[in-house]
Amino acid sequence: MENNAILKTENLNLYYGGNHALVDITVGIRKNRVTALIGPSGCGKSTLLRCFNRLNDLIENVQVDGTILFNGRPITGNDMDVVDLRKRIGMVFQKPNPFPTSIYENVAYGPRVHGIRDQQRLNAIVERSLKDAALWGEVKDRLHASAMSLSGGQQQRLCIARTLAVEPEIILMDEPCSALDPIATARIENLIHALKKKYTVVIVTHNMQQAARVSDCTGFMYLGRLIEFGETGLIFESPRAELTNNYITGRFG
């Protein structure tokens, strides 16, 4: 299964100063699949996710060892063009973080920074992205209203649309539903299903049912280690590791 991996890590270790946050992570993320990362909070899920688009670069005192391969090419080096990398690996955050501008401006932001200025093209991209994010119907009449006037679930879909607008290959999602109510959550889950056709999705989630519902593969992390990784069905039905079993059955601590 690691052969058609679009994203691969080998013996990845990460330190926040003295805190060893990721320990020997070796994993392969398959193309056009949804991969879920689960585990108790503080186990390093977000940290791993942020390695993939080098967002950890923004944090001081972070040291990364090991390799991360994106389409077979290493991305950890200093010579890596992180701007290009982030264009190709998008991210949706735990708390919806639209810019305090209009709905339209939020979606058009990415294409604009990548040099698209033609108004027609921008309009088309905005429409397509909002449609792909299942938000178009709700906002098409008020594209120039403030993004802050949307509900939490709509804001999160707007952030997804903002990510889709630059047509990334991979979309990283860090607990995208944790701030949302069940209805908004269901919508985002449906959306993730649909996204799979065009994109590769890696999603961090706290919610095991959600992992079971949306993902094809699941990785279980604990204290910075990847304890188990495999087909979602197998992980949930017959986990090999004792820890995994305890976690998914709720016997933990």
Added chain:
Amino acid sequence: MDSDSFQRSREPDIVHRAEMSDTPVQAHSVFSGLSLAAGYAHSPFQSGIAALRDPGRLRESAMKHLWFSTAIVSVLAILLIIVFLIIDAYPIFAAVGVYDFIAGRVWDPAGAAPAYGILPLIAGTLLVTFGAMVFAIPLGIGSAVFLAELAPPQVRAVAKPAIELLAGIPSVVYGFFGLIVLTNWLRITFDIASGETWLAASLLLGIMALPTIVSVSDDAIRAVPRSYREGSFAVGATHWQTIRSVVLPAAISGITAAIILGMGRAIGETMAVIMVAGNAAIIPDPITNALSPVRTLTGTLGIEMGEAAVGSAHYHALFGVAVVLLAITLAVNMCARMILQRIQERHEGAAGAGYGPIRAGIDLIRLYTPIFLLIVPSGLLAVAADLRTAALALAVVLGFFLLRERVSPKISQKIAFGLITSSALIVLLILGIILFDIISNGLPALSWEFLTEPPRNLGREGGIGPAILGTLYLIGGAILVALPIGIGAAIYLNEYTTEGRVTRTIRAGADLLNGTPSIVFGLFGFAFLVLFLNLGVSLLAGQITLGLMILPTIIRTTEEALKAIPDSLREGSLALGATRWQTISRVILPSAVPGILTGTILSIGRAAGETAPILFTAVVFSRRLLPTSVFEPVMALPYHLFILATNVPGAERNQYGTALVLLMLVVGVYLTAILIRNRYQKTVTW
């Protein structure tokens, strides 16, 4: 408190909780809710406190009233200032008419046919301020972006205090530097008869406004939520794109407030302007002639107040000038206040707002960017090389700006970051030049005699001993006046009330007082303390005037220190059954000491360097003996330097010596404050 005492008494205690919500003091809303929740914990001493309840209550209410009375001092002060200025200005308004006074084109109060038209003075103030902003806005914002976004932590740790140090240099030292170095340089560069011009005043005021602009903008930029930055990076925007399109627009209100506050500083400045502006009461002809001398409202007060006979038309006209000056600065400061308040409201929740200001922000950024791109490099080159090279560079930058759509994001990032970094470098370079000039020329003058002897031969020889002591007396008295009142006011504002009309009024009073130009304090001190209260030109009058001037700083820094103390500490104490005053005096104030200390030290720095407030209230130029009582006048360092620099030819050596001593005094004081702040990781801005 250890866990033991918690465990000993887990039972909810209804009596205790009732007592807490029943205290005579209206509890802070959040606070009382939380302390009710925390009511489960109580102390074994509780019964003892219940016995003391009644005398305790009495003391509590006495304390509250005491702090309230300190809190309204600043409101009373600003009201008194306004009333006294208007009373003394009224005769001229009545005689000349408000319109003719403001719109009259000739100011000649001492002529054969006196004319009292202040239009040239208003024009001077506005032009000088405008020029200062043209120079200070791009440099200030550039430096703030550098500090907040680009500087590695180690660089920031040095550069930020260094830029803030610019705020600590006394205005008379700036004026001295401007008079000796800047005007001379302009005279040679532009080949003009005198360098004392609008341009000189603007450059100098720009430098003086920089630290305010940098500090407040830096705070605004750093307050932009990290999630905005992450959202932008996550779609592959470069750092510069993120700064330009997301961070700066989101920080625009704070940056605008920073600019307005910087403007307020420039409008209210007196001594530095007097020393470099040339002070001819004319409107430049043509109006864009930056090499013309100008005279500002503040300059007029500083120059003429000492000459006008009390009660004459001239005297009243000067109070009229002060009224106009106060009106302008108060308006400017109210604008900044409103803007900052709006930001605070937005940060505190209301998700619906935000779009309008941000949209406007983006437009403003579009406006600022070209200014920035034009002025920084041209300024840099004008300093470094000749004007022709500067013009060439300007053309290149302009060309880049027009073609920027076609330049790749990475190259525009390089160029933008180059400009941003160079603006910070320019600011640091300016600081370096000023410090170097004064230190290298002042050191030879320093000697034990210089520091202890009285001046001889009009200050050309001898020392500055009495001036140093006089300044120390003035500072000491000012602190004695302002510290108890300021701390009391802050305690009242932060610990005894909920936000409401009363606190808003008190805060507004303190803010207005803070925005009042120091020369206006001087006039007020003269009219109220020297004449009305009949204190005469005396140490005491100077101490009180300076005390009122630094009061707002002490209130604000103390309040900030109090706010930084987590509510859990208060709850911890209250939950043990301590009264509010016990909580404040034993728990809150001790933890706030570093913050209060920082504020006090900053105020000392400000009081030590100020000239305008003591000009007419406390100082004399020369005096062999020290004052024997607070009712006698004193010598003071800044005033001594001012007179030496402007009225005593051939005192070069002692001028620099005095400037250096004053600088060391004030900078030493500021460095101490910065060290304390860094040590305790408090974020106090000034």
